[in-house]
Amino acid sequence: MLTRASRWSRWAISLLALALGALLWQAVASRTNPAFLSSFTATAARIAELAANGVLTDALRSSLAVYLTGLSAAIVIGVTIGLVLARVRLLRVALESYIMLLYATPMVALIPFIMSMMGFGFAPKALVVFLFAFFSVLYNTIEGARSLKPEMLEVAYSFRSGEWGVWRDVLVPYTLPFALTGIRQGIGRGLVGLVAGEFFLSGSGIGLLIMQSERDFDVPALYGSIVVIAVLGAALMGVGRMLENRFAAWRGLAR
Amino acid sequence: MSTAERALRADARIRIRELGKHYGPLEVFRDVNLEVGDREIVSIVGPSGCGKTTLLRCIDGLIPASSGTIEIEGEKVTSPLPGIAMVFQHFGLFPWKTVFANIAYGLKLAGVPKAEIDARVPRFIKLVGLNGFEHAYPYQLSGGMQQRCGLARALAIEPRVLLMDEPFAAVDAQTREILQFELLRIWQLRPTSMVFVTHSIEEAVLMGHRVVVLKGRPAGVFETIAVDLPHPRTRATLSYPRFSALREHVWTTLMDEARAAELLLQR
Ligand SMILES: Nc1ncnc2c1ncn2[C@@H]1O[C@H](COP(=O)(O)OP(=O)(O)OP(=O)(O)O)[C@@H](O)[C@H]1O
Ligand SMILES: [Mg+2]
Numbered sequence: 001m002l003t004r005a006s007r008w009s010r011w012a013i014s015l016l017a018l019a020l021g022a023l024l025w026q027a028v029a030s031r032t033n034p035a036f037l038s039s040f041t042a043t044a045a046r047i048a049e050l051a052a053n054g055v056l057t058d059a060l061r062s063s064l065a066v067y068l069t070g071l072s073a074a075i076v077i078g079v080t081i082g083l084v085l086a087r088v089r090l091l092r093v094a095l096e097s098y099i100m101l102l103y104a105t106p107m108v109a110l111i112p113f114i115m116s117m118m119g120f121g122f123a124p125k126a127l128v129v130f131l132f133a134f135f136s137v138l139y140n141t142i143e144g145a146r147s148l149k150p151e152m153l154e155v156a157y158s159f160r161s162g163e164w165g166v167w168r169d170v171l172v173p174y175t176l177p178f179a180l181t182g183i184r185q186g187i188g189r190g191l192v193g194l195v196a197g198e199f200f201l202s203g204s205g206i207g208l209l210i211m212q213s214e215r216d217f218d219v220p221a222l223y224g225s226i227v228v229i230a231v232l233g234a235a236l237m238g239v240g241r242m243l244e245n246r247f248a249a250w251r252g253l254a255r
Numbered sequence: 256m257s258t259a260e261r262a263l264r265a266d267a268r269i270r271i272r273e274l275g276k277h278y279g280p281l282e283v284f285r286d287v288n289l290e291v292g293d294r295e296i297v298s299i300v301g302p303s304g305c306g307k308t309t310l311l312r313c314i315d316g317l318i319p320a321s322s323g324t325i326e327i328e329g330e331k332v333t334s335p336l337p338g339i340a341m342v343f344q345h346f347g348l349f350p351w352k353t354v355f356a357n358i359a360y361g362l363k364l365a366g367v368p369k370a371e372i373d374a375r376v377p378r379f380i381k382l383v384g385l386n387g388f389e390h391a392y393p394y395q396l397s398g399g400m401q402q403r404c405g406l407a408r409a410l411a412i413e414p415r416v417l418l419m420d421e422p423f424a425a426v427d428a429q430t431r432e433i434l435q436f437e438l439l440r441i442w443q444l445r446p447t448s449m450v451f452v453t454h455s456i457e458e459a460v461l462m463g464h465r466v467v468v469l470k471g472r473p474a475g476v477f478e479t480i481a482v483d484l485p486h487p488r489t490r491a492t493l494s495y496p497r498f499s500a501l502r503e504h505v506w507t508t509l510m511d512e513a514r515a516a517e518l519l520l521q522r
Binding site for chain 1: 315317335336337339340341343345347349350351352360361364365392393394395412
């Protein structure tokens with residue numbers, strides 16, 4: 001557990017590093033052709049402008065709808081199937097090689113296929129996000145659940161636990177931190193899927209904003225949208241990390 | 256024990272008859288006959304791998320026997336029965352549950368109402384001396400404290416049969432001694448059927464009303480030694496001449512095999 005003082009000093013150091021980064025960015029940009037690199041202040045100003053005139057907020061809203069749909073489906077389905085597969089050996093052995101194959105497949109390769117199957121709407125983009133995130137969640141959940149020691153199950157059975165009790169008291173609480181690791185990975189991968197979908201399927205949301213800014217030589221807007229999506233990703237991963245720490249307290253890991 | 260003798264025991268809570276168990280081609284034990292009274296502690300000693308844990312698992316209904324039967328208060332054991340609690344060699348605490356939740360676990364599964372659990376758990380926490388650690392996780396406890404927690408979890412359901420698998424093997428000598436007398440004190444307060452597996456001959460004699468020696472390949476009950484030491488047993492018991500005599504007796508019974516193996520090696 002961090003003390004209050006050391007938590008403050010961590011925040012302070014992080015902020016200081018970010019401020020230094022911004023200064024460095026500003027310094028480099030002032031010596032570079034603004035057609036290639038927009039300065040920190042110009043980028044920040046453009047973000048504020050795009051937010052005020054609603055372009056950025058609309059793009060974000062549209063992207064988040066796609067992203068959260070795909071991601072939450074990946075989490076719910078991934079964790080559920082992962083736990084079931086960990087409990088049912090036959091299914092696991094049967095599906096293992098498929099899961100390994102799909103986990104290793106660069107999902108971008110599937111985008112043309114999804115396009116020909118489903119066209120350009122909302123659903124295929126959510127599906128791309130889902131596919132990017134799903135296998136991280138699934139794989140980590142299965143591996144986590146399988147590392148449960150048989151002794152733990154023996155204790156549960158000794159106290160006359162049924163299958164439902166095994167899930168509630170043993171399987172789910174044990175697997176949660178592993179699943180959250182997968183979810184955190186999935187958050188990052190899903191974001192890649194989001195932008196890829198918005199680039200290659202139908203242009204929309206932040207992806208479209210990036211492409212348009214590039215076409216219009218609006219360099220500050222281009223950098224601005226990239227910064228926004230990076231910050232979004234970092235914030236979501238932060239939430240994931242927080243949940244992981246909360247549910248892994250029993251493992252006694254240093255926070 | 257002869258059949259006639261066995262028929263005499265009216266107080267038997269656990270009845271094991273002609274029990275045999277094999278894992279595939281490996282025959283662990285055969286023809287095990289044993290009865291444990293309703294207020295009796297039976298110690299079981301035997302060389303490593305002779306099937307002590309396997310026997311406890313059979314009694315707990317965790318694994319099926321290959322032949323023979325086990326009855327608890329007349330009911331045949333085919334799956335875990337209510338009111339039987341095991342203290343595991345590996346502690347078996349759930350690392351994601353606090354001390355309180357671990358001890359409450361068995362009560363929760365037994366369907367005890369929450370108000371009753373909240374009243375009962377602190378009593379058992381106090382009984383095993385874990386006050387102040389209610390909200391600690393197992394990783395924050397020492398080995399001895401973890402074993403106390405496992406003990407409290409088993410005792411909390413006020414079991415009719417208590418199965419102990421080398422419960423104090425993993426703790427240091429001092430803690431071990433404290434826990435032994437603590438357990439004897441608790442048993443004195445609320446006597447029940449107990450099967451106490453241990454590697455320590457001293458502990459077997461100290462805890463048991465009888466000591467059962469398992470031996471052979473496949474193993475069987477080689478000898479049953481009645482421990483005619485007075486109750487309650489205390490630290491003073493350890494210095495009785497009778498205690499030493501019994502300990503020597505069990506030691507010789509157990510060691511015959513080891514000595515034979517040693518002689519074989521020397522040849
Ligand atoms: N699940 C299993 N499958 C196959 N063999 C097993 C299994 N469990 C135990 N055995 C074997 O059965 C024998 C008895 O094991 P058991 O654990 O009951 O011994 P033990 O008397 O408790 O030993 P220890 O004193 O070392 O704890 C050993 O030879 C062991 O290898
Ligand atoms: Mg054992």
